[in-house]
Amino acid sequence: MSFKNDLERRCFEIAERALGGGVTIDHNKTLQIETALFPEVASFKGPPAKEVDVLVAELLDNPKVVLLVSCKLLSRRAEPAHVQEWGAVVQTMNRYADGTVYFGLIVSPTGFTSGCEAWATSHNVGIVPPLKGRRLTFDEDTVLRMFERTLIALQARVRLRVDDLRTAPAFFDFVYRLVGDFEGHQEAEVDGRYLLLPHGWAASFGEMYRAIAGRTVQDLWSFEGGTVVRLSGDVVLRFRAAHVEFGRDPHIQPPTPALAPMCRKNIEMEPCTLDFVRSVAVGTSVTSAGDFGNYLEIGLDQAFNLGLQDSGFHLVSTRNPIEDQRL
Amino acid sequence: MAIPAEQVMLVDSEGQSLEPDALIERLRKEPHRILIDDEVGLVVYVGDLGIYSLKPTDGGAFLAQPVTEISRPRFSTRVLRKQIGSTVLSVTADAVFVVKDGNTLKKVRAERLQVGMVLASGEKVYR
Numbered sequence: 238m239s240f241k242n243d244l245e246r247r248c249f250e251i252a253e254r255a256l257g258g259g260v261t262i263d264h265n266k267t268l269q270i271e272t273a274l275f276p277e278v279a280s281f282k283g284p285p286a287k288e289v290d291v292l293v294a295e296l297l298d299n300p301k302v303v304l305l306v307s308c309k310l311l312s313r314r315a316e317p318a319h320v321q322e323w324g325a326v327v328q329t330m331n332r333y334a335d336g337t338v339y340f341g342l343i344v345s346p347t348g349f350t351s352g353c354e355a356w357a358t359s360h361n362v363g364i365v366p367p368l369k370g371r372r373l374t375f376d377e378d379t380v381l382r383m384f385e386r387t388l389i390a391l392q393a394r395v396r397l398r399v400d401d402l403r404t405a406p407a408f409f410d411f412v413y414r415l416v417g418d419f420e421g422h423q424e425a426e427v428d429g430r431y432l433l434l435p436h437g438w439a440a441s442f443g444e445m446y447r448a449i450a451g452r453t454v455q456d457l458w459s460f461e462g463g464t465v466v467r468l469s470g471d472v473v474l475r476f477r478a479a480h481v482e483f484g485r486d487p488h489i490q491p492p493t494p495a496l497a498p499m500c501r502k503n504i505e506m507e508p509c510t511l512d513f514v515r516s517v518a519v520g521t522s523v524t525s526a527g528d529f530g531n532y533l534e535i536g537l538d539q540a541f542n543l544g545l546q547d548s549g550f551h552l553v554s555t556r557n558p559i560e561d562q563r564l
Numbered sequence: 565m566a567i568p569a570e571q572v573m574l575v576d577s578e579g580q581s582l583e584p585d586a587l588i589e590r591l592r593k594e595p596h597r598i599l600i601d602d603e604v605g606l607v608v609y610v611g612d613l614g615i616y617s618l619k620p621t622d623g624g625a626f627l628a629q630p631v632t633e634i635s636r637p638r639f640s641t642r643v644l645r646k647q648i649g650s651t652v653l654s655v656t657a658d659a660v661f662v663v664k665d666g667n668t669l670k671k672v673r674a675e676r677l678q679v680g681m682v683l684a685s686g687e688k689v690y691r
Contacts, residue, residue, distance in 0.1 A: 390599040390607055394633075397596070397609050401632065414635050415600065415607065421639035422604045438603035444638065 324360025
């Protein structure tokens with residue numbers, strides 16, 4: 238397989254990975270049509286044949302559904318003419334399809350000018366990245382993640398139903414919904430404090446709390462530069478000064494030999510042992526959480542606050558009166 | 565006008581209100597409906613379930629539109645509360661409104677919508 242540029246190669250590899258095969262690249266493919274009298278030919282630059290570079294991705298066998306992808310490696314944003322051209326190509330292919338359903342998608346890492354949306358909508362062509370929100374341009378890696386997401390979801394979608402996507406602007410809208418949420422996701426990724434295991438996906442404090450709330454503490458230990466609480470349901474909460482990781486990790490184990498964390502208790506932060514912290518915390522359930530930057534505190538049974546620090550733990554009773562509830 | 569995902573009002577074909585969280589959790593158990601579930605969020609297919617979303621119109625009534633997919637982004641865009649005419653709405657910060665600007669119309673994002681602006685529909689922005 239030969240590629241005209243790196244974008245085309247990366248799009249091909251992503252499509253192969255996402256769809257599991259059935260992907261080809263055609264360069265200077267001639268779009269054969271029977272006559273030049275049809276209206277869709279009017280937008281072509283040449284006589285009744287048009288040469289295009291196309292990534293062809295077969296999404297479904299029966300009925301045959303094919304996605305035609307145009308990978309635009311441009312120095313500026315794609316313009317309405319690019320969308321019109323691809324819309325005409327897809328329209329013509331569908332016109333002479335003989336049972337095959339074609340959808341069109343344009344991937345342009347430099348983005349699209351605002352005039353493209355109207356043409357993409359009316360031609361029912363998907364565009365990646367979307368014209369949405371404050372950010373109209375994304376880095377190439379993000380655009381390619383959008384492309385991969387679109388392919389995976391589209392393949393699943395056409396297995397369920399195809400016909401409704403053929404009516405403009407249903408396919409455009411479908412792609413838009415899939416890639417429109419990247420803006421919020423990118424903002425969360427920049428923050429990068431909360432990571433969801435096992436994939437290390439960007440997450441939020443709220444998501445972290447939902448994952449640990451109500452779960453029972455089963456064990457806790459420290460490792461070089463951080464601390465871990467293992468909770469019921471194979472969920473772990475791992476704290477380092479810069480990151481808070483959480484989620485399912487059934488294989489996590491304490492390091493051997495075990496490290497001796499610095500443990501403290503009560504408001505005065507008196508020294509104590511890890512075994513003492515374990516004796517109080519294990520068996521209790523998470524009832525609250527707070528992120529204080531250099532430590533993370535989780536409430537247990539609405540009776541204790543367990544602090545996770547990068548060098549150890551602290552444990553404080555939250556019951557009153559304080560002097561009678563010392564640990 | 566855009567309605568944030570968290571504020572979507574869903575009803576079934578009988579007009580009965582559906583609770584989005586409960587619906588999503590129920591549909592998670594039907595893997596063939598899950599179009600994508602990744603770091604960006606979850607999208608499930610509901611095109612065969614007769615589900616409609618209710619969108620408020622400028623007149624205060626609701627327009628029912630069939631829903632084919634429900635998207636549950638893990639990170640949605642910022643949500644603002646705006647009062648336009650007599651209606652108080654939650655809108656995403658990037659929602660676009662068409663406002664009157666002298667004798668012409670211009671598009672303004674919700675985050676730049678200012679008190680006193682008048683929409684193309686004639687309704688005034690109060691907050």
